[in-house]
Amino acid sequence: MVVMIQAYKFALDPTAVQQDALRSHCGGQRYAFNWGLARIKANMNQRAAEQTYDIPDGQLTPAVSWSAYGLRRDWNQAKHQVAPWWRENSKEAYSSGLANLATALTNWRSSRAGDRRGPVTRFPRFKGRRGTVSCRFTTGALGLVESDRRRVKLPRIGAVRTCESTRKLARHVERGTARIRSATVSHLAGRWFCAFSVEITRPDPVPPPPDAVAGVDLGIKSLAVLSTGEVVPNPKHLEVAQRELRRLQRQAARRTGPDRRTGRTPSKRWRKIQARIARLHARVANARRDGLHKLTTRLVRRFGTIVLEDLNVSGMMRNRRLARHIAGVGMGELRRQIGYKAAWAGVRLVVADRWFPSSKTCSDCGAVKAKLPLRVRVYRCDECGFTLDRDLNAARNLAALADETAGGTSTASCAGTSNMPDGNPCQTHIAWATGIATGRPAPLSAGQRRRRKATTA
Numbered sequence: 001m002v003v004m005i006q007a008y009k010f011a012l013d014p015t016a017v018q019q020d021a022l023r024s025h026c027g028g029q030r031y032a033f034n035w036g037l038a039r040i041k042a043n044m045n046q047r048a049a050e051q052t053y054d055i056p057d058g059q060l061t062p063a064v065s066w067s068a069y070g071l072r073r074d075w076n077q078a079k080h081q082v083a084p085w086w087r088e089n090s091k092e093a094y095s096s097g098l099a100n101l102a103t104a105l106t107n108w109r110s111s112r113a114g115d116r117r118g119p120v121t122r123f124p125r126f127k128g129r130r131g132t133v134s135c136r137f138t139t140g141a142l143g144l145v146e147s148d149r150r151r152v153k154l155p156r157i158g159a160v161r162t163c164e165s166t167r168k169l170a171r172h173v174e175r176g177t178a179r180i181r182s183a184t185v186s187h188l189a190g191r192w193f194c195a196f197s198v199e200i201t202r203p204d205p206v207p208p209p210p211d212a213v214a215g216v217d218l219g220i221k222s223l224a225v226l227s228t229g230e231v232v233p234n235p236k237h238l239e240v241a242q243r244e245l246r247r248l249q250r251q252a253a254r255r256t257g258p259d260r261r262t263g264r265t266p267s268k269r270w271r272k273i274q275a276r277i278a279r280l281h282a283r284v285a286n287a288r289r290d291g292l293h294k295l296t297t298r299l300v301r302r303f304g305t306i307v308l309e310d311l312n313v314s315g316m317m318r319n320r321r322l323a324r325h326i327a328g329v330g331m332g333e334l335r336r337q338i339g340y341k342a343a344w345a346g347v348r349l350v351v352a353d354r355w356f357p358s359s360k361t362c363s364d365c366g367a368v369k370a371k372l373p374l375r376v377r378v379y380r381c382d383e384c385g386f387t388l389d390r391d392l393n394a395a396r397n398l399a400a401l402a403d404e405t406a407g408g409t410s411t412a413s414c415a416g417t418s419n420m421p422d423g424n425p426c427q428t429h430i431a432w433a434t435g436i437a438t439g440r441p442a443p444l445s446a447g448q449r450r451r452r453k454a455t456t457a
């Protein structure tokens with residue numbers, strides 16, 4: 001038996017009264033977050049000011065607690081004064097805001113100390129009224145309504161109808177293999193959602209035979225090419241939506257948007273269009289995620305060993321010509337899904353090194369080409385004359401990697417290729433505009449050029 005933590009997220013269909021209650025809880029969460037943050041900032045500023053007056057450390061104003069527990073204790077003392085309406089919402093609303101604040105502060109502190117990977121985490125900022133709202137319940141009457149697969153139970157808010165059946169989770173609950181840890185309600189692009197964090201107990205997975213190997217070459221032209229020859233087409237959800245998106249963004253441009261310099265607030269009509277743009281983006285994202293889930297589940301069920309490339313997605317996103325297409329495919333999300341699903345299903349996942357020349361190697365004789373521009377779609381080997389579709393060739397090379405690394409799960413960097421030219425021959429040249437906006441000096445004017453020539457001569 002394995003215990004795993006899984007999320008089940010349902011779109012909600014709340015009544016008008018329930019919508020008000022949901023909004024009120026999320027607002028309470030935001031209020032507690034901002035209250036705690038304001039207090040901590042004031043305390044930090046006070047201490048910093050005192051230090052400039054050479055007050056010894058022992059006599060400084062004591063620091064306020066940054067832990068979720070300490071914040072909650074202080075909130076419970078102050079809430080009667082600062083929020084006399086606190087009884088309107090479940091106490092969980094305020095606790096979740098303070099817990100989020102504690103996490104944000106911890107992240108900031110560990111990022112500053114260098115203990116945290118990834119981009120630098122900034123100091124938490126105040127939450128605005130129009131930002132994404134959410135609220136987490138960890139205790140009380142939460143879960144599914146018994147013998148009703150269309151409703152979820154939330155503390156203080158009651159039974160809320162869902163847009164789809166909850167049977168996937170309900171079956172686990174009825175069998176006693178699920179323990180619901182928390183419920184988080186959130187609001188995104190005009191819809192309410194409820195996500196349950198659930199501890200699921202499953203029988204040990206029976207993985208597919210490990211000799212069923214699939215090399216997966218991810219791309220833009222087709223979403224994935226398997227070494228078995230199967231081609232998964234790129235559905236291009238974002239490309240399809242571009243037309244509508246352009247139309248809506250043109251409409252938004254004609255309306256009065258916000259302007260930070262003049263402090264102009266956006267008009268209601270501008271906000272309405274922005275909401276429609278957000279809904280369209282959400283629809284594209286949902287369609288993309290759905291397709292990726294179906295693909296990754298299918299791969300994990302069929303193959304005992306999956307070989308993927310370690311793609312530098314954030315690096316590729318820096319290429320301005322490819323960024324939208326790469327984002328539209330969702331490669332990073334695909335990697336993430338295969339990663340956790342392979343672990344759940346007991347499938348061996350081999351990740352090829354970032355510099356493994358999967359496209360440049362001949363899958364027949366093993367010769368490595370020095371360069372292969374992206375526009376060349378068919379691989380032709382100079383050594384043995386072998387000809388194959390570029391992506392299928394890459395997928396076969398990846399599949400061959402599975403045997404080489406029968407023990408481990410990742411590969412060492414491949415040996416250098418023959419006569420590799422200096423630099424990257426396929427690098428995209430980016431010419432930045434000059435001027436104030438980019439901070440680059442403008443090219444010298446004709447007069448300056450003449451003068452410079454005179455001095456050098």
Ligand SMILES: [Zn+2]
Pocket residue numbers: 362363364365366367381382383384385386
């Ligand atoms: Zn060859």
